[in-house]
Amino acid sequence: MTPMTRRQFLEASAASLILASAGEAAGSALDAGKPWYATMRRCGQINFNETDPLTLDANAWMDYFASLKVDGVMLNGGGIVAFYPTQVPYQHRSEFLGTRDLFGDVVAAARKRKLRVVARMDCNYAYTEAFSAHPEWFQANRDGSPRTEPECPWLYRTCMFSTYFTEQMPAIYRELNKRYAPDSFYTNGWPSLGALEVCYCANCQKIYKEQTGGIPPETTDVRSAVYRRYYEVSMDRIAEIWKLWNGVAKEANPESVYVGNLGGGLDTVKDAKRLSEVAAWFNADHQGRSGNTPLWACAAQGRVAQSVMNGRTITNVVGAYSTGSPLWRHTSKPAPETELWIAQAAASGMVPWFHWLGGSPQDTRWRETGRASFDWLAKNEQHFRNRRSLANIAVLYPQSTIAFYQSNGTRERTLNRARIDQVDYIQGLYYALLKGRFLFDFVHQENLTPETLKPYRALLIPNAAYLRDKECEAIQQYAASGGSVLATFETSRYNEWGEPRGDFGLRELFGVSVAGEVLGPHGNSYMHIDKPHSILEGFAGTDLLPGPEYRVPVSHLEAESLYLSVVPAYPAFPPEMVYPRVKKTNEPAVILRQNGASRVAYFPGDIGRTAWLSGNPDISRLICNSVKWLLAERDLPATVEGKGMLELFAWETEPGYALHILNYTNPNMTRPFVTELYPVGPLKASFVVPEGKTLTSVRALKADRRLGFKQEGRSVRFEVPSVEDYEVVSLT
Numbered sequence: 001m002t003p004m005t006r007r008q009f010l011e012a013s014a015a016s017l018i019l020a021s022a023g024e025a026a027g028s029a030l031d032a033g034k035p036w037y038a039t040m041r042r043c044g045q046i047n048f049n050e051t052d053p054l055t056l057d058a059n060a061w062m063d064y065f066a067s068l069k070v071d072g073v074m075l076n077g078g079g080i081v082a083f084y085p086t087q088v089p090y091q092h093r094s095e096f097l098g099t100r101d102l103f104g105d106v107v108a109a110a111r112k113r114k115l116r117v118v119a120r121m122d123c124n125y126a127y128t129e130a131f132s133a134h135p136e137w138f139q140a141n142r143d144g145s146p147r148t149e150p151e152c153p154w155l156y157r158t159c160m161f162s163t164y165f166t167e168q169m170p171a172i173y174r175e176l177n178k179r180y181a182p183d184s185f186y187t188n189g190w191p192s193l194g195a196l197e198v199c200y201c202a203n204c205q206k207i208y209k210e211q212t213g214g215i216p217p218e219t220t221d222v223r224s225a226v227y228r229r230y231y232e233v234s235m236d237r238i239a240e241i242w243k244l245w246n247g248v249a250k251e252a253n254p255e256s257v258y259v260g261n262l263g264g265g266l267d268t269v270k271d272a273k274r275l276s277e278v279a280a281w282f283n284a285d286h287q288g289r290s291g292n293t294p295l296w297a298c299a300a301q302g303r304v305a306q307s308v309m310n311g312r313t314i315t316n317v318v319g320a321y322s323t324g325s326p327l328w329r330h331t332s333k334p335a336p337e338t339e340l341w342i343a344q345a346a347a348s349g350m351v352p353w354f355h356w357l358g359g360s361p362q363d364t365r366w367r368e369t370g371r372a373s374f375d376w377l378a379k380n381e382q383h384f385r386n387r388r389s390l391a392n393i394a395v396l397y398p399q400s401t402i403a404f405y406q407s408n409g410t411r412e413r414t415l416n417r418a419r420i421d422q423v424d425y426i427q428g429l430y431y432a433l434l435k436g437r438f439l440f441d442f443v444h445q446e447n448l449t450p451e452t453l454k455p456y457r458a459l460l461i462p463n464a465a466y467l468r469d470k471e472c473e474a475i476q477q478y479a480a481s482g483g484s485v486l487a488t489f490e491t492s493r494y495n496e497w498g499e500p501r502g503d504f505g506l507r508e509l510f511g512v513s514v515a516g517e518v519l520g521p522h523g524n525s526y527m528h529i530d531k532p533h534s535i536l537e538g539f540a541g542t543d544l545l546p547g548p549e550y551r552v553p554v555s556h557l558e559a560e561s562l563y564l565s566v567v568p569a570y571p572a573f574p575p576e577m578v579y580p581r582v583k584k585t586n587e588p589a590v591i592l593r594q595n596g597a598s599r600v601a602y603f604p605g606d607i608g609r610t611a612w613l614s615g616n617p618d619i620s621r622l623i624c625n626s627v628k629w630l631l632a633e634r635d636l637p638a639t640v641e642g643k644g645m646l647e648l649f650a651w652e653t654e655p656g657y658a659l660h661i662l663n664y665t666n667p668n669m670t671r672p673f674v675t676e677l678y679p680v681g682p683l684k685a686s687f688v689v690p691e692g693k694t695l696t697s698v699r700a701l702k703a704d705r706r707l708g709f710k711q712e713g714r715s716v717r718f719e720v721p722s723v724e725d726y727e728v729v730s731l732t
Contacts, residue, residue: 030385030654035255036071036116037184037281038313041381042374043353045074045120045317046106048083050094053102056359062109068354068371069378073110074186077103077119078172080126080155084179088171090130107180118259119182123169124189125155137164140201142216147199160190160234161203165241170248177252185249185258186283191238193264193272196220196231207233222404228497235274242278261285263317265301266423269403273446276308284316287355288323288333288341289672295664296647298341300430302348306389307397307442315353316345320366324672329357332366336725337673340662342373343726347649347660349386352377380701383730385654390637391439393627394456395429398445398464400496402426405465407498415550418521420609425463425489428608429623433460434664436624439637439650448474450481458484458630462608465490466498472505479509482597484630489606490518490552510602511593512554520550520606522569524578527589527605530562535592535601535625539618546616547589548605556586564589590626601626635715638687644680644723645669650687656695656732659687663723681722687731688714701728 031039044065048056065073076083082093084103094102103119110117131138131146139147139157147157158164173185198204198216208216211233214226221227246258262275263285276282286301298316305314318341322328332338345352354370377384405422406413413420433440443452445464448471453459459478464487467475472492479485492505493514503513525547529536539545547567566587571577593600603626611619638650638659649660665678689695691714698709698718707729709718720727 028382028385028654030387035257035280037257037259040071040116040313040315040351041384042068042070042377043072043074043118043315043351044068044070045353045355046359047120047355047357048076048081048102049358050081051096052359053083053094053097053100056102056106058102058105058109061359062106062113062115064367065110066113066115068374070115070354070374072116072118072183073106074118074120074353074355075103075106075110077121077176077182077185079122079169079187080124082172084176086172086175088168088175090126090133090168091172092127092129104180107182116183117180118184118186119173119176119180120186120188121169121172122188123158123165125149125152125157126164128154128156131156134164134168136202137162137168138201139197139199142200144200159199159201159203160237160241161199161207162201166244170244173245173248174251177248181252182256183253184256184281185245187245187258187260189261189285191242191260191262191270191275192285193262193268193270193275195269196234222407222498235271238270238275239278242275246278246280257281259283262305263287263301264304265297266304266426267402268304268399271446272304272399273308273444276310279309279312281313281315282309283353284314284350287317287319288337290324290327292670293672294427294431295340295666295669295674296344296430296434296662298344299348299647299649299662302345302350303395303442304397306349307444307447314350316350317353317355318342318345320354320356320370322673330361331363332369334673334675335365335369336675336677338366338369339373340664340674340725342370342377343662344647346377346384347647347662347726347728349389349649349651376702380728380730382655383653383658383701383728386651386658387654388652389439389441389455390650390652390657391441392455392457392631392634392637393433393438393440394443394453394459395426395433395440396445396448396459396461396464397442398426398462398466400445400466400468401464404498405463416518416520424609424612425606426608428610428612428620429460429462429488431612432608432620432623433627434645434647435620436627437640437646437648438627439648445471448478450474450477453478453483456483457632457634458486458627460627461485461487461491463489463491463606465492466494466496467492467505468496469505475506476509479595479598479600484597484599484632485509486601486603486626486630488603488608489548489550491602493552509600510554511591511600512557512588512602512604514552515555516553518550518552520548522547522549524572525549525551525569526567526580527564528567528584530559530565533563533592534629535590535622536563537625538621545618545622546610546614548603548607548610548619549613550609551589551605554588554591554604557588557591559586561591562586562588563592592629597632599630599632601630635688638685640683640685640720642680642683644683646680646723653730656730657687657689659685659729659731661720661723661727661729663725663727677724679722679724681720683720683723685718685720685729687716687718687729689716689731690714695731697730697732699730699732701730702726
């Protein structure tokens with residue numbers, strides 16, 4: 001397809017309102033009495049650059065976003081660069097602004113189209129003139145030199161412990177409130193859920209001395225008591241600033257709100273649960289993939305956010321440009337990749353937020369991709385108004401482990417001198433659950449309460465090595481009440497800061513004790529099948545299964561309790577040396593226990609991580625079989641049979657129920673970018689409805705067709721002819 005010229009872009013934008021639906025969507029009972037941001041379903045963003053005041057067409061851009069039927073738009077207000085005639089000292093006006101008020105122009109164009117406006121701010125950097133006047137606002141390196149932006153060294157990095165955050169930024173917010181009264185404020189890049197920065201400015205030196213009793217450490221190492229205290233001080237400061245800015249936002253409009261940047265996917269260091277307590281709205285700036293990121297990363301981000309927000313607003317930014325490494329900000333990513341990212345955001349219960357950088361694009365291929373996806377979402381909006389998840393499996397989101405496990409500085413983690421990635425433990429479990437077509441939710445470790453866990457038949461714990469005592473107690477209480485538990489590797493071996501316990505915190509649940517330090521990394525180790533069990537179905541023809549790379553030695557079991565036992569590693573080379581030195585042990589590779597309705601499967605090895613890194617299907621099958629055993633043959637809320645790699649979500653919605661089917665069947669499933677779609681189907685599906693509920697319609701929303709179905713009692717069966725990238729089946 002021939003790319004649009006800039007003139008064609010403007011002409012198409014000016015005409016695009018013709019495509020927008022007349023009038024506003026019908027009101028929703030679920031939205032009644034909620035602030036505007038809690039009823040938002042779609043959002044758009046144009047990110048200004050400093051030259052945009054020269055050429056940006058405000059009406060054309062707002063016509064485009066109106067054609068996407070968005071509820072709100074994110075527009076650059078100020079911080080690094082002011083795109084309006086600011087009077088706040090040391091806030092840099094765009095050098096190309098002249099007499100124009102770009103922010104005001106676009107705000108007016110947005111409001112003419114009845115779009116809410118969120119002022120996008122940047123609190124992270126300021127220009128040289130600010131540094132010269134207020135050096136105390138900025139971060140410093142250990143040698144006292146100021147920190148600058150690597151690609152733009154004329155920009156200086158601000159320190160959140162300075163008055164830049166408590167005085168300068170509120171002054172900018174108040175000026176914007178007075179002049180434009182935006183509906184909300186957002187800060188790019190702050191606070192994020194990434195690692196804390198160690199700053200050596202005078203403010204931070206004072207904080208370390210007075211509040212931690214030490215000096216800034218060389219690395220952000222959780223093994224340091226000083227750093228642990230600094231972590232708490234930093235989280236307190238983030239909450240303080242968040243509350244301050246939220247209060248300033250509401251000065252002009254009680255329905256206004258401040259929202260920070262909380263993206264991070266699975267890898268979060270700052271405490272997402274703690275920040276959710278001050279966040280009315282969670283925005284995940286999780287725009288796309290790079291490296292070996294799996295295709296389901298956006299859906300995983302949704303699960304993380306859902307684990308802390310308890311039904312409150314969650315948005316996810318979808319970058320229309322070529323995210324990745326290298327990074328190309330001004331060319332479009334392939335349409336199928338963008339479509340799947342938008343689909344994952346919607347399927348996981350987030351609000352898609354479509355984003356482009358620069359007001360005069362030379363590449364406009366992204367425009368129709370966004371319009372087609374958003375138009376379909378708007379047409380079917382009622383089916384994305386979710387009341388509750390229907391999953392019956394909870395996956396523990398072990399944030400303390402993800403943040404701090406085996407940390408020698410948050411960016412360097414080693415286990416027995418080998419580098420590890422703490423996210424791999426959860427990725428391996430996630431992959432197995434996709435293979436098994438299970439419905440599951442994440443539960444944040446700090447949300448382990450009887451009320452939170454009550455809807456779930458099983459709790460799966462992917463190496464939650466760092467757990468609080470009260471979290472261990474909550475897991476044991478869940479099992480005592482009849483819930484089933486799967487856990488792996490070092491789960492409960494340490495407290496939340498990585499201080500080792502004398503034994504597992506869940507020793508009574510596991511039924512074994514720690515018998516030594518972690519062994520590994522070992523290749524060519526095995527698990528020996530000692531006697532039949534349902535978790536070992538599908539392994540006919542072998543007595544050996546691949547063993548995990550690492551394991552915790554545990555106390556031995558009697559032969560009658562052994563189903564899988566450890567065969568210690570032995571040389572894999574040269575061939576003459578490849579034979580087991582020890583053929584049989586009484587050391588369990590899995591402990592299986594049952595007490596009434598509760599079933600427990602504990603794997604002392606890191607089977608999730610090993611499955612993810614190796615791709616070995618035997619280990620993934622073993623995990624899937626174990627989950628099925630935990631469920632004790634109970635009906636799954638929904639099943640989908642047929643070929644392909646799929647992710648499922650099921651929700652009770654305002655009109656009824658919705659089964660979301662995401663198709664990841666693609667050679668680029670674990671590497672960007674998806675450029676072609678590989679349809680799957682037909683798929684045989686079943687769905688369990690409440691007792692006494694009779695359905696009248698089953699409809700495939702993407703295919704826009706009714707599906708034949710048969711209901712027997714609570715079970716509804718139907719066939720989905722084909723899924724290209726994404727299908728939503730509405731059941732009413």
